[in-house]
Amino acid sequence: MGIGKRVIAGLGLGDPVIRLGVTGLSRAGKTVFITSLVANLMDRGRMHALRAAADGSLKAAWLQPQPDDTVPRFDFERHLAALTGPDPHWPDSTRHVSQLRLSLRIEGRGLFSGLTGPRTIHLDIVDYPGEWLLDLRLMERDFGAWSDEVLTRIEGRPGADAYTAALRGLDASRFDEPVAQRLAETYTAHLQAAREAGFSDCTPGRFLIPGEMAGSPALTFAPLPADLRDGRLAREFRRRFDAYKSRVVKPFFRDHFARIDRQVVLVDVLGAIHQGPRAVEDMRRAMADILTAFRPGRAGWLAQILGTRRVERILFAATKADHLHHIQHNRLTAILSAMLREARDRADFSGARTEAMAIAALRATTEDVIAQDGEDLPAVRGRLMDGRQAAFYPGELPADPAALLHPARAGSETWLDGDYAIMNFAPAASTTRPGDGPPHIRLDRAAEFLIGDRL
Ligand code: GDP
Secondary structure, three states: OOHHHOOEOOOOEOOOEEEEEEEEOOOOOHHHHHHHHHHHHHOOOOOOOOHHHHOOOEEEEEEEOOOOOOOOEOOHHHHHHHHHOOOOOOOOOOOOOEEEEEEEEEOOOOOOHHHHOOEEEEEEEEEOOHHHHHOHHHHOOOHHHHHHHHHHHOOOOOOHHHHHHHHOOOOOOOOOHHHHHHHHHHHHHHHHHHHHOOOOOOOOHHHHOOHHHOOOHHHOOOOOOHHHOOOHHHHHHHHHHHHHHHHHHHHHHHHOHHHOOEEEEEEOHHHHHHHOHHHHHHHHHHHHHHHHHHOOOOOOHHHHHHOOOOOOEEEEEEOOHHHOOHHHHHHHHHHHHHHHHHHHHHOOOOOOEEEEEEOEOOOOEEEEEEEEOOEEEEEEEEEEOOOOEEEEOOOOOOOOOHHHHOHHHHOOOOOOOOOHHHOOEOOOOOOOOOOOOOOOEOHHHHHHHHHHHHO
């Protein structure tokens, strides 16, 4: 079904709706992206690359009550006040699904605009944690296969030793709730440490972002090795694992994911590069996993849920590009494009239109040059969290993405090993002129790719 033909049931309106999914792992920049996108669609002075804004056919944008009564509303006003108020600071991050409806008034300027007259399009923005998308991988596995996969994968990752130590000497013939809780807690602590170290494929995703389900049995299990999978403990864990799939993962895909038309996946590529080659490799794998969600095999449970519906466009956006001087942006885009290409190959993906872009949803820096050892380094300057102004050179990105994606071939250089770790900029105090939204980098191009063709 084309999105133009969909009718909002219940509201009695025939206006077309675009459902835009915004996802990415925790701290990737979802909250900042949505807040800045909405503010910039309302005040379009900095949206030149959005055609409908540049040619004036997008006349107005305003917030409306969303159609889904039971989904929390994205707290736009509070987040915008945090970013652009008198003491600018970063807003609280995404912890669950939320939604916001922005309505757009379009008056065509084309040859036939007089025939069609003004029209309204609703943009329903659905914000959800990327961790939940990675649970897709778990749906195709039973408890044993998932345990084996996870226990192999976590070797050497932060916190993994503590978990394997907790398994040692365990009496798996009996089931004790406190033991189950301790295992789940130790395993979750490992997932959190692994996420902080930059690893992306951390399942089950809800263990990291439990929302209102924290402490429930469906979130109180952990992987068990084959020699512990006979007794009562494993029987209960297997049951909870199945409950997690049917009661947590499936409803999310059915109620939220299945209704999305356009998707943006935000990725903190710079963060992963700074963490090192394993984090980059892991991110690329996570991108491939995410792509499979958008093009499920013909049979599978997800294909049944989706029916004939398809996501039409997916944008992978490397966020926080304002950490780099613009002369490095092309390299960042090239790295993300190479990652996307490889992820597409791995996922055997030929579904939606995809694109890769480097953006900053909220630009916190200006450009500068630092003279060091007789060399001029292209730097960025901003206000640090403690109020001081400072200029930094984050280090260099490789000219050839292969140096990152296939480090074995390229030697053992490290990238972004300059000041990157200490570049904690606060959002810039507002310099916004009337009619301008918050400053950004390429947010207008992202919007053009995602929704421009519908306006
Ligand atoms: P979420 O967990 O995906 O919702 O991530 P947030 O939107 O809360 O962003 C996480 C953090 O990344 C923020 O607190 C900022 O420190 C940083 N961040 C996000 N977007 C930008 C950006 O455009 N520029 C800069 N400099 N930092 C950003």
